[in-house]
Amino acid sequence: MSGTASERMAEALDWARRVHEPDFDDWEGHLDWLEADPANAALFDEVSLHLEAATAGLAAEPVAAAVPDAANDNPPVSTSRRWWLGSAMAAALVGVIGIASWPSGPDMPATPLTIATALGQTRSVRLADGTRVAMNGGTMLKVDRATRSLSFGEGEAYFDVVHDPARPFRLQIGAASVEDIGTAFNVRRHDNVIEVAVREGVVSFDPDGGTEPDDDAVILKAGQAIRIVDDRGAVRRVDRTTIGGWRTGQLSYGDVALAEVAGDLSRAIGQPVRLAPGDGRRRFSGTFKVDADAATSVQRLAAISGMRATRDAGGWRLSPDG
Missing domain, CATH: 2.60.120.1440 (Jelly Rolls)
Known part of the structure; x- marks a missing residue:
């Protein structure tokens, strides 16, 4: 963890205050900060508790x-x-x-x-x-x-x-x-x-x-x-x-745009899966399994949708096969 203890506490306090403002929208920045150091999440929880207690007029000691x-x-x-x-x-x-x-x-x-x-x-x-x-x-x-x-x-x-x-x-x-x-x-x-x-x-x-x-x-x-x-x-x-099959890694669709399927797969694997706008309008029906290996999951979707999957610096791209 970098920075002095007081600097880390001030940073956590600032995030705790900001994320609960009605117009807060910097979720990517907040998540980046949490991921930057495993201790950030615990510190964020601690200062959030004390901040709420203070604003609610309660004792700061947690229960x-x-x-x-x-x-x-x-x-x-x-x-x-x-x-x-x-x-x-x-x-x-x-x-x-x-x-x-x-x-x-x-x-x-x-x-x-x-x-x-x-x-x-x-x-x-x-x-x-x-x-x-x-x-x-x-x-x-x-x-x-x-x-x-x-x-x-x-x-x-x-x-x-x-x-x-x-x-x-x-x-x-x-x-x-x-x-x-x-x-x-x-x-x-x-x-x-x-x-x-x-x-x-x-x-x-x-x-x-x-x-x-x-x-x-x-x-x-x-x-x-x-x-x-x-x-x-x-x-x-x-x-x-x-319904809710994503909880066990199963994604099922009936006549939806392929771009929608790619978006759901991106959500599941944590990596962008992109198509050209015209390809995204292709219709898709079917079921496929998502597992811990992102490459395997993307290749499964490509195989049953008649597409080819390639990896690039931005994630994955699906394009017509042939």
Whole structure:
């Protein structure tokens, strides 16, 4: 670790303050800083805790509490209505993080809890109500600490929601929203595409988030998905067993643009997979496996899509084969 102790503390404090500002957008810079030294993440967590305690008028001494999850492979963390943003690892990583409470009251911090993953990284998050969220690479979520709701930035995540009729679980995806009626579902958002697929139970999908007087919410049942492209949507049947398949390295598609598939593969392996604009419009249907070896995964996609994969300084490029 470089720099003096005071310089490192000042740097961590600056990041802790900045990432919770409403207009913060330097996620790449923040992730680069976390990756630069393994100790940065621990220091970031420490100063975030103290900063929140100070702004909330609480004692700065943390309250130790083990993460209430039997599957947790990480050591217990200190938590006291804390901000949390885990370190971004260069290789794929699965961690289990418990968020100890949905705090409320006058001393609750006003800023949302932000959770993000880097490309090639996955993370599993358990909320206080038991809801589990599996986050794919390149994903950002914000948790509203006053209500049982989240906002979805970019990326992909699988939600296994604990149903509570008195406090519905709500997910905001841009202008659209999803409300749980007891379910497990997958959400993917990239550029102009939003896709919600239901594996279990039922969700209500509202394209305008309930802001318009007309009731245009769509009820999606298990085995159904809605796909929105440029604000135009369609509901279709899907194989329930493939929903959220990315969690086990399986990517499945039915008649989508090849550029979309390449984007998902980039998210999974943590390396850019590019096509020329014209090639990106090619249609793709099929299933392929993604594993720890990026080259093998890219070659699999190339083989079943009639493309050729080549490696360059910027990552991978797919071009027509022949």
